Each structure stands twice: as C-alpha cells, then as structure tokens.
Amino acid sequence: MKQALAASPRNSHAHYDKAQILRAQGRCREAIPEFETVISLNTNHASAYANLGWCKFLTGSIEDVIPLEEKALRLILRGPFVGVLYQRIGTAHLLQSHYEDAIHWLEKARNATPRTADVRAYLASAYGLAGEGEHAAAELAEARRMSPDDRYSSIARLRAVQHDGASKIRDLREATYFAGLRKAGMPEE
Numbered sequence: 001m002k003q004a005l006a007a008s009p010r011n012s013h014a015h016y017d018k019a020q021i022l023r024a025q026g027r028c029r030e031a032i033p034e035f036e037t038v039i040s041l042n043t044n045h046a047s048a049y050a051n052l053g054w055c056k057f058l059t060g061s062i063e064d065v066i067p068l069e070e071k072a073l074r075l076i077l078r079g080p081f082v083g084v085l086y087q088r089i090g091t092a093h094l095l096q097s098h099y100e101d102a103i104h105w106l107e108k109a110r111n112a113t114p115r116t117a118d119v120r121a122y123l124a125s126a127y128g129l130a131g132e133g134e135h136a137a138a139e140l141a142e143a144r145r146m147s148p149d150d151r152y153s154s155i156a157r158l159r160a161v162q163h164d165g166a167s168k169i170r171d172l173r174e175a176t177y178f179a180g181l182r183k184a185g186m187p188e189e
Contacts, residue, residue, distance in 0.1 A: 012041040016048060028055035028165070046075035050085060057092065060166030065092040083112030087119050094126050094180070095172040102126040110139075117146035121158075125180025136184035155181065155188050 019034030035052035038045050053068030066089055073085045090105030106123040113119060124139035144152045151161045155178050164170045182188075 010041055012038045012045065012048075015041065016045065019048070019051065023051055023055055028058045031055050032059070044075055046072045049075065050081070050088075054088060057088070057169065058165030060168035062092055062095060062169065062172065065089070080113075083109050083116065083119070086112055087116070087122065090119075090126070091122055094122060094129075095169070095176050097129075097176055099126050099130040103130060115146060117143045117152070120146060121152055121181065122177065124184040125177045128180035128183030129176065133183065136180070140181065140184040140186060152186065155186055158186075 015034050015037045019031045019038060022028070022031035022034060032052060032055050035048045035055065038048040039052065042048070049068050050072035053065045053072065056062075056064040056068065069085050069088045069092070073082060073089075076082060076085070086105050086109035090102045090109055093099075093105060094102035103123070103126045106119060106126055109116070109119045110123055120139045120143035124136045124143060127133075127136035127139060140152065149161070151158050158178075158181070162173075164173055
C-alpha cells in the first residue's frame with residue numbers, strides 16, 4: 001500500500017484501499033482523512049462517502065453522518081447496499097431523538113433488507129420511543145426470530161455484544177436505542 005501511494009499519491013483507488021484497511025482494523029480516525037482524500041480525487045465515489053459517514057459515526061461525529069450517507073445514496077440510487085444506507089440514516093436520526101425521521105428511514109431499510117435483524121431492532125426502538133407499542137413489540141419479535149443468537153433477549157445481552165465506538169455514541173445509544181427497546185418490551189436481564 002505504501003509503495004502504491006508513494007508511486008501514485010493521487011491514486012484514489014490506493015487511498016480507498018488504505019482507508020478500507022484502516023476502517024476494518026477499527027482505526028476510523030486514521031481512515032477518515034484517507035476517505036476524504038478519495039472524495040477530493042473522485043467526487044462520485046459513493047462507497048467513500050458511505051464509509052466516511054460510518055467512520056464519522058463510530059468516532060462520535062454523528063451530525064456528519066446523514067449528509068454523507070445521503071450523498072452516497074444519491075450516487076448509488078439502487079442495489080443491495082441501499083438498505084445499509086437507509087439503516088445508517090435511520091440510526092443517526094434515532095440517536096439524535098428524531099423518531100419520526102428514524103421510523104421513515106428504518107422502514108425503508110426494512111423494506112430493502114427484510115431479513116436483517118438489526119434493522120428490526122432499531123425500528124422496534126424507534127416505534128417504542130414514538131409511542132407505537134404494538135409496532136415496537138412486533139418488530140422486536142421479528143428481530144429475535146431472525147437473530148442467529150440471543151442478542152435481543154435482554155438489554156444486558158445486547159450491550160455485551162455491541163461495539164459502538166466513541167463514548168458519545170454509547171451514551172446516545174443508552175438514551176435512545178436501549179430506552180426504545182425497553183418500551184418495545186425488552187427486559188434488562
């Protein structure tokens with residue numbers, strides 16, 4: 001990677017590969033400038049916007065997530081990855097306490113990727129926080145049914161398996177996501 005960047009420092013593919021490796025290693029703070037370089041070299045690189053947005057999320061810059069994911073969505077338009085983008089936008093809205101917006105985007109994610117347990121759990125939380133208890137309970141039941149493990153059996157179990165990044169994100173998840181799951185019927189233990 002170093003050699004490729006040294007030989008061709010304006011090669012967007014080399015910067016993207018480096019950013020993806022850093023992101024996969026959980027080094028999002030280091031990946032962010034690489035994704036930003038990719039975008040400066042190729043303003044139509046949808047995956048760079050999407051992954052930059054997710055790295056921003058994991059490092060606590062939640063206010064940057066939605067515009068970056070929406071830009072990626074405009075560039076991609078359709079395909080299997082749109083459900084992930086919808087989920088990321090919905091999750092960011094949920095953690096910012098914009099429940100109706102979260103429901104809108106998470107319903108789109110559910111419709112695009114109907115067999116994804118995580119989407120169902122986030123949607124259950126959003127419904128719970130919006131006071132739609134019946135919908136919340138139904139989505140939580142679906143998340144439990146679809147999950148390959150027991151992560152949706154309790155708040156304690158979900159906390160044990162989730163890795164959220166920055167403390168700001170953990171705090172927001174406590175205040176919104178877990179609060180909504182409690183309203184959907186998820187027990188503490």
